[in-house]
Amino acid sequence: MRILLVEDDKTIAIGIEYSLTQEDFSIIPCHDFKSAQQVLAEELNQIDLCLFDLSLPDGSGYELCKYVKQHSDIPVIFLTAIDDEVNVVMGLDMGADDY
Structure with missing residues (x-):
């Protein structure tokens, strides 16, 4: 399973990535909106799950x-x-599966 992880706090991102790779998940890490947007444009059909932070330095998890x-x-x-x-409520209304 390939998971897109978008988290601007690199310490948190490393911890999440470590935990998920220990369970044999493949992680695509992004630390900002722009890089996540590029991954989504190029690899959307190869991603199985998205984990988004809301507050990114150059955009919003809501937009993603x-x-x-x-x-x-x-x-x-x-x-x-x-x-x-x-x-x-806003996140769930936008289609998020969990918050």
Whole structure:
């Protein structure tokens, strides 16, 4: 299973990537919106799951989710410290499968 991990905090990203590779998942790490957008444009049909942070230095995980859901049925999970009810509802309304 190939997982697109978009997390701008490299320490958190390394921890998540380590944990998932220990379970034999293949990780495509991105640390900003632009690189994630490029991966999605080039490899969308090869990705099985997307894990998105909301706050990226050059964009939003919401925008990435919207793109994924417009072009595929790949599951999207938001991994973020932003847990206000309005943000959770907005993420799920955009098509995220979990928050």
